[in-house]
Amino acid sequence: MNKTIAKGAATALPLNTILDGDCIERMASMPSNSIDMIFADPPYNLQLKGQLHRPDNSMVDAVDDEWDQFSSFGVYDHFTRAWLKEARRILKPNGALWVIGSYHNIFRVGSALQDEGFWILNDVVWRKSNPMPNFRGKRYTNAHETMIWASKSEGAKYTFNYEALKSLNEGIQMRSDWVMPICTGHERLKDANGDKAHPTQKPEALLHRILVGSTNPGDVVLDPFFGTGTTGAVAKMLGREYIGIEREESYRKVAEARIKGVRKFDREALQVSASKRAEPRVPFGQLVERGMLRPGEELYSMNRRHKAKVRADGTLIGDNIKGSIHQVGAHLENAPSCNGWTYWCFKKDGKTVPIDVLRQQIRAEMQN
Amino acid sequence: MNKTIAKGAATALPLNTILDGDCIERMASMPSNSIDMIFADPPYNLQLKGQLHRPDNSMVDAVDDEWDQFSSFGVYDHFTRAWLKEARRILKPNGALWVIGSYHNIFRVGSALQDEGFWILNDVVWRKSNPMPNFRGKRYTNAHETMIWASKSEGAKYTFNYEALKSLNEGIQMRSDWVMPICTGHERLKDANGDKAHPTQKPEALLHRILVGSTNPGDVVLDPFFGTGTTGAVAKMLGREYIGIEREESYRKVAEARIKGVRKFDREALQVSASKRAEPRVPFGQLVERGMLRPGEELYSMNRRHKAKVRADGTLIGDNIKGSIHQVGAHLENAPSCNGWTYWCFKKDGKTVPIDVLRQQIRAEMQN
């Protein structure tokens, strides 16, 4: 019954559309536990005083739009808590939130989301390879922005495509600092006058990494501060469903046209390196049942220091110890745990071969 | 009159000593408006639960000290506001605060200091060149910590040695992200048993840059969480006065001995030799994230005999083979290894161009 309701609610979501209006109100009308991931790029509360000039006296086109003005931290905090509360409600239990901000607002946002019950998984730094210099030489070049990645609550599961991210980084575990250029050139959207269509357009590369790492194809991604639709554009490319909320009509129009021109990558390209954890479980006993290993046959530890005999029920027996391949390995190594599949080897034609090779054989057969 | 009082108060400060006890109480007994700079490395409130083992089954020596235990965010916030309030009071009107933290606590600290009236000047990211990996592959490598630099109030003056920092950075304006290794080797202080004397000793290079940038010789630097005295040691080298507060006797003793052995640099020694940086490694995945190559796009081998398709995670898929650009190249050529960068080409305007051209483009951007 629950399932039916949830499903009905989920199919009622306005997938792949850009909603008009205030994001708090719009989210309030969405069903609970229905969104896989939320990417939010809220107003930064920049509080820029006066105008900023470059050394050559040209003027810097700063973010001074009406939507970025908050009269005090209190007002900003109130707004922040309100949208975070709705965001958390509509997120699936195993969903996740990404927020981006600068030092002007990120500490408010981070505190607020912790207070609302989100559980921070990482903070990630976007290190800009081409930031705007500090023209007056009064501070450090503001060369980064901060993102927070959080699950709905402590202990919740979350999507993390570890292997895919590792592949993106040439085989090395992805770190919490990402080097990427700011959005310029052809990617930067212009309005009819040739001015930039949005003051803080985010690079698609940033969203690419976030979506590949934290969602799967078919997942629903919501962006409550849609702007000119970078989230939607990248979601479409990557075969994810998007929902945008944006109150400025001009931004919505630009986003609409932009996403229309985006093509989804073909299915094969969307396949991503899978984790071993996703592979089907093979009981060691199957190797014995199939005759790949025979009862009484001896296995040798990787380090050649120990051996044990295979028994008909798929357990091992060694010196003073009986049990699974993992238990016996852990006991012999005096370790808290042991992966028996990679620990034990058998002899074949005089060579020593890890038993994991046999597991892979079985898995390959299962594919067919 | 004011000036005389302030001066009198300043000379009464316990310069170049390490004070015993709780930092809030100790600061409470110091005169207002008397300190030039405060560097604070407060407890991070890590909230670690169980134990963590490396893949080789060795155990990670966690920070589980009593001083890092707080029963809730509320308790931590209360503590944070209390020390920040005293810190701000004793700071000179043109003084500044530096705080370091991780995602566990930095958002609490940042919000609190804004609420207390501090004015954030920058957040600065310490990017660790050799962080501890994420052993279970469940999150991003925690490869950075965050520092906040703040003046006593909005509009206050503050010390910023722009040119000195620019020199430290090979003539380029210093950015808000600093790459430095963690504190290991000879610099890492050991106790009588040969174990680390403090679980979270900070590298001297970090304090060096902070003190060169934010203080002048003769300035008074206070560290309310002194630990084993990195702040004091570097302050002494650089000809600044320090005051440390530390409640653990064992840390105080180590710090005392350490600082005793430090010699003040003579002027020439303060010149820092610049090191040339190696060519940065560019993961192939970045070309995909940045849209320079699109998932599904075909690459062609130099010899035109093979082709393969790009996937969204930066791997290639060819006939019966998936993997990195190097792995697929090596497999197709039946070679032990292959430099994918020079092996693969893509089509542009009908011409075949090596993908290495794209890598060079990225490197050029990074130089800026």
Place this chain on the structure above:
DNA sequence: CGGAAAATTGAATCCTTTT
């Protein structure tokens, strides 16, 4: 003694399924 290989270690909110 020199060089190579092995061991050690770092502010970490670090698992999932079956019984």
Place this chain on the structure above:
DNA sequence: GAAAAGGATTCAATTTTCC
């Protein structure tokens, strides 16, 4: 829901051991 069992997982740098 608790307890037991299966089994997946690491990068850079320094220090120690081995040959």
